[in-house]
Amino acid sequence: xxxxxAVDVNDLKTSLEWGQxxxxxxxVRDRSTYNHSRITGAISIPLNDLESRAQTSLHxxxxxxxxxxxxxxxxQAVRTLQFLGFTAVAELTGGLQAWKSIGGATExxxx
Numbered sequence: 001x002x003x004x005x006a007v008d009v010n011d012l013k014t015s016l017e018w019g020q021x022x023x024x025x026x027x028v029r030d031r032s033t034y035n036h037s038r039i040t041g042a043i044s045i046p047l048n049d050l051e052s053r054a055q056t057s058l059h060x061x062x063x064x065x066x067x068x069x070x071x072x073x074x075x076q077a078v079r080t081l082q083f084l085g086f087t088a089v090a091e092l093t094g095g096l097q098a099w100k101s102i103g104g105a106t107e108x109x110x111x
Contacts, residue, residue, distance in 0.1 A: 005078060007090045009098045012065055024058060025092070028068040028077040039067070039096060040105035047073060050080050063088045067095035 015023060025042040027034045034044040045053050047068060058064060064086060068074040074091040081089045092099070100106060 005075075005090060006071075006093045007065065008093055009102055009104060012092060012099075013102060013104050022061060023063040023065065025065045025067075026058070026077070027096075028066060028073060033069070035108055037096065037106055037108040037110040039099050040107045042067075047077055047080075050077055051084065054081055054084050054086065058086065060086060060088075063090070065090055065092045067092040067099070070095065 012025070025039050027038050027042040027044050028047040028050060029044075030046050031044055034042075034046075038044070043057070045057055058081075064081065066074045066077045066081070066089065068077060071091060071093060074095060078089050078091050094101075096106070
């Protein structure tokens with residue numbers, strides 16, 4: 001199963017609103033940035049740790065949505081996971097800022 005390499009935040013929001021299971025949101029920014037503000041439910045796996053932690057932290061059966069500091073960081077994370085054999089991986093275009101702009105739920109110390 002393969003999904004688009006990039007998805008719009010509205011598509012993710014719709015999936016969450018419909019209660020679609022079997023998806024994981026991964027924030028690849030550094031841990032302190034993640035702690036300040038993140039998409040509600042996102043897990044933190046900093047880009048530098050992604051290759052070493054992916055096999056034990058992520059489920060291959062789930063769709064994985066990735067965002068980072070910018071789209072190029074997220075795209076790098078997508079490529080890393082694809083290299084490791086994950087097929088249902090997509091970059092969340094625009095990341096946290098785009099998510100906030102559509103009123104997506106966030107959590108963290110800045111919220």
